[in-house]
Every structure is written in C-alpha cells, then in structure tokens.
Amino acid sequence: MEKQMYNRIKAVLAEKGKTNNWLADELGMNRTTVSKWCRNEMQPRIETLFQIAAVIDIEVRELLTSTKK
Numbered sequence: 001m002e003k004q005m006y007n008r009i010k011a012v013l014a015e016k017g018k019t020n021n022w023l024a025d026e027l028g029m030n031r032t033t034v035s036k037w038c039r040n041e042m043q044p045r046i047e048t049l050f051q052i053a054a055v056i057d058i059e060v061r062e063l064l065t066s067t068k069k
Contacts, residue, residue, distance in 0.1 A: 003040060004040070005040050005065050006040055006043050006064070006065060007037060007040060007043060007044070007049075007063055007064055007065065008062065008063055008064065008065055009023075009034075009037050009038050009044075009052065009063055010038035010039070012056060012058060012062060012063060013038070013056070016056055016058075018056070020034045020035050020037075020038045021034075023052065023055065023056075026055045027048075027051060027052070027055060049063055049064075
C-alpha cells in the first residue's frame with residue numbers, strides 16, 4: 001500500500017533551497033520531529049503549519065497536498 005502524502009514540507013524546502021535542519025533551527029524545534037514531517041511519518045499541528053509558512057515566506061496552503069485530482 002502506498003504511503004499517504006499529507007504535506008509538501010520537504011518539496012517546498014527544496015524549492016526554496018533550504019533543509020529540514022534549517023527549518024528546525026528557525027522554529028526552535030527538534031530536528032527529528034521536523035524530519036518526520038518531511039517524510040510524512042508525522043504531521044505538524046495547524047498552528048505549526050502557519051509558523052512554517054511564515055518562516056519560509058509562503059502561503060500555508062502551499063504546504064498541504066491537494067485533495068482534488
């Protein structure tokens with residue numbers, strides 16, 4: 001069974017030329033936690049998604065995958 005992708009954090013970081021370690025440092029969060037978000041093994045809270053979007057300077061909806069095909 002294919003793993004469900006809920007967020008695009010890893011892709012957005014790559015587009016911006018940033019790493020998950022950079023994001024962890026900017027948010028003051030554990031690098032393992034951010035790594036799990038990037039691998040879609042765990043999802044950040046809604047409040048954290050808004051913090052991520054602010055740090056990366058994008059719209060929060062760009063961090064989520066579309067539910068429409």
